[in-house]
Amino acid sequence: MTGERATERPRRSAAALCGLLAAAAAMGVAELAAGVLGRASSSPLPAVGAGFIDLTPVWLKDFAIRRFGDDDKTVLLLGLGAGITVAAVAIGLLGRRRLAWGLIGLAGFGAVGVVAALTRPVAEPLDTLPSAVGALAGMAALVLLARSRRPAHARPHEPAAAAEDAESAPGDRGGADRRRVLLTGAGVAGLAAAGGVGGHLLLRRGDVSSVRADLRLPGPADLARPVPAGAQVRVPGMTPFRTPGRDFYRVDTALILPQVDPREWTLRVHGMVARPVEMSFDDLLRLPLVERDITLSCVSNQVGGDLAGNARWLGVPLAPLLRKAGIRGGADQILSRSHDGMTLSTPLETVLDGRDALLAVGMNGEPLPIAHGFPARLVVPGLYGYVSATKWVVDLKVTRFATDQAYWTERGYAQRAPVKTFSRIDVPKPLAGLKAGRVAVAGTAWAQHRGVDAVEWQVDNGPWRQARLAPVPGQDTWRQWIGEWDAAPGSHTLRCRATDGTGHTQPQDRTPPFPDGATGWHSVVVTIT
Numbered sequence: 001m002t003g004e005r006a007t008e009r010p011r012r013s014a015a016a017l018c019g020l021l022a023a024a025a026a027m028g029v030a031e032l033a034a035g036v037l038g039r040a041s042s043s044p045l046p047a048v049g050a051g052f053i054d055l056t057p058v059w060l061k062d063f064a065i066r067r068f069g070d071d072d073k074t075v076l077l078l079g080l081g082a083g084i085t086v087a088a089v090a091i092g093l094l095g096r097r098r099l100a101w102g103l104i105g106l107a108g109f110g111a112v113g114v115v116a117a118l119t120r121p122v123a124e125p126l127d128t129l130p131s132a133v134g135a136l137a138g139m140a141a142l143v144l145l146a147r148s149r150r151p152a153h154a155r156p157h158e159p160a161a162a163a164e165d166a167e168s169a170p171g172d173r174g175g176a177d178r179r180r181v182l183l184t185g186a187g188v189a190g191l192a193a194a195g196g197v198g199g200h201l202l203l204r205r206g207d208v209s210s211v212r213a214d215l216r217l218p219g220p221a222d223l224a225r226p227v228p229a230g231a232q233v234r235v236p237g238m239t240p241f242r243t244p245g246r247d248f249y250r251v252d253t254a255l256i257l258p259q260v261d262p263r264e265w266t267l268r269v270h271g272m273v274a275r276p277v278e279m280s281f282d283d284l285l286r287l288p289l290v291e292r293d294i295t296l297s298c299v300s301n302q303v304g305g306d307l308a309g310n311a312r313w314l315g316v317p318l319a320p321l322l323r324k325a326g327i328r329g330g331a332d333q334i335l336s337r338s339h340d341g342m343t344l345s346t347p348l349e350t351v352l353d354g355r356d357a358l359l360a361v362g363m364n365g366e367p368l369p370i371a372h373g374f375p376a377r378l379v380v381p382g383l384y385g386y387v388s389a390t391k392w393v394v395d396l397k398v399t400r401f402a403t404d405q406a407y408w409t410e411r412g413y414a415q416r417a418p419v420k421t422f423s424r425i426d427v428p429k430p431l432a433g434l435k436a437g438r439v440a441v442a443g444t445a446w447a448q449h450r451g452v453d454a455v456e457w458q459v460d461n462g463p464w465r466q467a468r469l470a471p472v473p474g475q476d477t478w479r480q481w482i483g484e485w486d487a488a489p490g491s492h493t494l495r496c497r498a499t500d501g502t503g504h505t506q507p508q509d510r511t512p513p514f515p516d517g518a519t520g521w522h523s524v525v526v527t528i529t
């Protein structure tokens with residue numbers, strides 16, 4: 001393979017295209033292998049993406065959530081796709097100089113996928129296969145493409161058919177060569193597409209949407225307190241008191257939604273307990289269920305942000321479940337683990353202090369949406385999601401903070417993270433243009449499990465005014481507030497601050513979400529004409 005002279009080298013654009021085709025074949029075949037294994041997370045793109053998420057520093061994660069919100073995963077995948085495209089072009093150009101270099105490039109490509117798949121928390125040895133097989137397919141494709149490009153007379157070992165081809169009229173040869181190149185290219189592209197589509201279809205076997213749609217949950221033995229009639233402040237543009245599942249914020253590290261079949265789901269309760277428990281979903285549903293309105297919020301939420309939602313959860317109280325297993329002395333943490341290997345740590349004393357900590361199976365009258373933890377998740381009022389709200393939960397280990405660390409606490413986030421007192425102006429919207437006169441100023445405040453006792457608002461550093469607070473079913477949900485403003489023409493800054501049930505007022509100082517939640521007053525600038 002060393003004798004290729006420069007004059008016989010293909011054009012750069014053709015070489016780049018070969019690199020792209022070889023990489024596409026690698027990805028397509030890898031997807032097919034992942035489909036045959038039935039393990040979506042072993043496919044190179046999700047595996048590398050997940051590895052990337054795990055290595056992302058907190059400032060970049062906070063930036064991504066702030067900048068892209070629920071689209072953060074799409075942005076990551078697009079970025080990875082762009083990176084792969086660049087690498088594929090580079091591989092094609094390397095292969096143009098020397099085929100072996102291109103092959104080494106593809107092998108490196110595969111190695112990244114193999115390492116990524118192996119370092120997933122739920123990795124199995126078989127998960128290395130898709131990237132390995134894909135890389136081999138890509139290498140084979142690159143060799144075929146390179147061969148097809150060499151003119152027939154330069155291929156001494158070619159069988160008779162090709163030799164005949166070489167004997168045809170000189171004018172025909174260019175056409176025959178080009179046809180062969182095109183056919184090989186089309187074949188490789190076809191392989192890539194067939195692999196990708198086939199793998200995708202095979203992976204759809206694991207989809208649990210129809211299982212979820214057919215699931216009937218028992219009703220609660222213990223009903224939620226009714227939501228008072230006035231809980232919803234009637235102002236156009238106001239946040240709904242109850243957040244529908246489809247609008248509920250989503251924050252997790254799962255690039256591919258875990259598909260957990262309730263018929264195969266089990267929950268293990270173990271660690272520092274006298275009687276370890278393992279229960280099926282049916283076992284769980286035989287326990288008395290309670291229904292509660294609880295607001296969930298994310299530590300990454302910025303001042304004025306919307307990473308919070310309020311739902312009616314149906315579930316089994318967690319404390320009696322743990323007590324039945326017999327908690328041993330010295331334990332101070334529950335380390336929960338999800339189906340995809342994510343870990344969250346929750347202070348044991350919080351779960352046992354009498355609040356409605358739930359192992360939830362339902363949300364707003366339906367089974368949990370897949371994106372929100374189907375078939376089971378934890379919900380603990382008053383704690384940020386990253387220390388309490390494990391979705392797709394399969395394992396509860398009673399342990400000690402000194403022994404076990406969870407995903408975010410390993411990355412420097414606080415072990416104990418009660419939700420901070422928070423208030424937000426929802427209307428008017430920032431930079432709204434309004435007419436002078438009566439303007440409704442309204443918003444949402446939360447301090448789960450302590451409750452919101454007051455919200456004050458002010459215009460342009462003027463005196464603080466008490467907002468009227470809407471009634472709430474309890475201390476575990478957010479609370480809406482409203483004030484009436486006689487707005488005069490000009491540009492004005494509106495601010496708000498809440499005081500919780502312990503008398504603590506939201507501080508003015510702006511601090512970032514890391515390591516235990518943002519603080520600061522929310523402000524909105526509006527123009528009155």
Ligand SMILES: Nc1nc2c(c(=O)[nH]1)N[C@H]1C(S)=C(S)[C@@H](COP(=O)(O)O)O[C@H]1N2
Binds near residue numbers: 253299339384389390
């Ligand atoms: N399995 C799993 N559960 C998880 C997470 C995760 O990354 N994986 N993220 C947590 C975080 S940080 C938050 S804020 C809540 C968000 O729950 P939601 O997506 O249903 O709103 O889920 C928590 N549970």
Ligand SMILES: [Mo]
Binds near residue numbers: 251298299300384385
């Ligand atoms: Mo979060």
